[in-house]
Amino acid sequence: MANAGLQMLGFVLAFIGFVGLIASTSMPEWKASSYAGDNIVTALAIYEGLWMSCASQSTGQIQCKWFDSLLQLSASVQTTRALMILGIFLGFFAILIASLGMKCTTCFADDKQKKSRIATIGGAVFITAGLSALVATSWYGHRISQDFYNPFTPTNTKYEFGVALFIGWGAATLCILGGAFLCSSSCSKGGQAGSQQYPKTRAMPSGGKDYV
Secondary structure, eight states: OOOHHHHHHHHHHHHHHHHHHHHHOOOSSSSEOOOOOOOOOTTEEEESSSSEEEEEEETEEEEEEOOOTTTTOHHHHHHHHHHHHHHHHHHHHHHHHHHHHHHHHHHHTTHHHHHHHHHHHHHHHHOOEEEEEEHHHHHHHHHHHHSEEEEEEETGEEEEEEEHHHHHHHHHHHHHHHHHHHHHHHHHHHHHSOOOOOOOOOOOOOTTTOOO
């Protein structure tokens, strides 16, 4: 029962992380304009994401523009896009695989050892998806901090971490943590399933008589 609860907890955490990956990838606030310095106009805030850039005015009006060409983007943005999309695809397949190996489903119910292995594979794919997103967000954040502390970067073009970046870090952590729970619960269950079982002895009929 404890293994089933840990398995369900891992699946829920990983699923929430998968939803967070989708939200983080689609959000435009991967980096936000910094207000560090003396000559910064705070009436206009600029946000940039993986797909568009937005300008928010103090009146509440927001204007967004999609990036026109993929080839004009920097290598960091293109690589981050690829890694985040890879993490989403891996998370989608991990959900399908882990659902087949969950104890609460009826698939492969007659073979508990195979069911446990399928759940372990699903957890491993979740971990891979989380690592892909973690590398993407960490690399993007490193580029932001590197440009921020670069003395040759103009003050009015410096950016800070956006909300989407923090959501991506949290989602990647949940995918890795949920996948680890799935793997640990499935391995524990597999060890119990593979334990030695002794054949049941057939009980002798009581009160039986042998006739010659």
